[in-house]
Amino acid sequence: MxxxxxxxxxxxxxxxxxxxxxxxxxxxxxxPVTTGKIREVTIIAKKDEWRFVPEVIEAERGDKIVITAVNEDDYDHGIAIDAFGQSQRMPARSTIKMEFVVTQEGEFPFYCSVPCGEGEVDGKHRTHFDMIGKIEVRSMVSPTQ
Ligand SMILES: [Cu+2]
Missing domain, CATH: 1.20.5 (Single alpha-helices involved in coiled-coils or other helix-helix interfaces)
Structure with a gap:
């Protein structure tokens, strides 16, 4: 041979x-799994609050998440979701889009990726580092398929 x-x-x-x-x-x-579902979410960087609204996004494993991220501030922010390889700058007073499939079950943080300062909000000190949230991905897929 x-x-x-x-x-x-x-x-x-x-x-x-x-x-x-x-x-x-x-x-x-x-x-790998896909539900074929598209989950549209709007995340707002609230003006002079150093806060994303909402801070929790729920999804089903396999969903495609389409994020519209709005920056109300007069300065730049960013949004990063390491688990799904996402990171984009959010220029002042503008809107960006981001989309990805959540392929894993669990809780995955997102955060502001551009140093953006700090200030007083309702008597509380808030900073760039308070601009955090999470994506909660649950699995609806039956174990027996
Ligand atoms: Cu920031």
Whole structure:
């Protein structure tokens, strides 16, 4: 048997194992999933409050999240969601869009990614570092498929 035939056989075995692994061994947790649902969310950086509203976004694993992020301030902010590889600048008095599929279950923080200062809001000191929130992703997928 020549060496090319051996290489082809090895290649087929590797592919076969990949298919077998994805079909039988990969846990439901780790399987890629999409619900086909689009979840539109508006997040507002409130004027001179160093706060995102809302601070909690709920989703189902596999949803596509489309975020419209509004910056009411006269200075720049940013929004970053590390878990889903997102980070964008939010220029002053403007609106940006961001979209991604939430492929994992759990709680994932988002935060302001551009140093934006601090101030007094209703007698409380707030800063750039208070501009945080989270995405709560639950799984609705039945374990038996
Ligand atoms: Cu900031």
């Amino acid at each position: 020549n060496k090319y035939a051996i290489l082809i056989i090895i290649g087929v075995l590797i592919l076969g194992f990949g298919v077998f692994y994805r079909t039988f061994l990969l846990s439901d947790e780790a399987k």
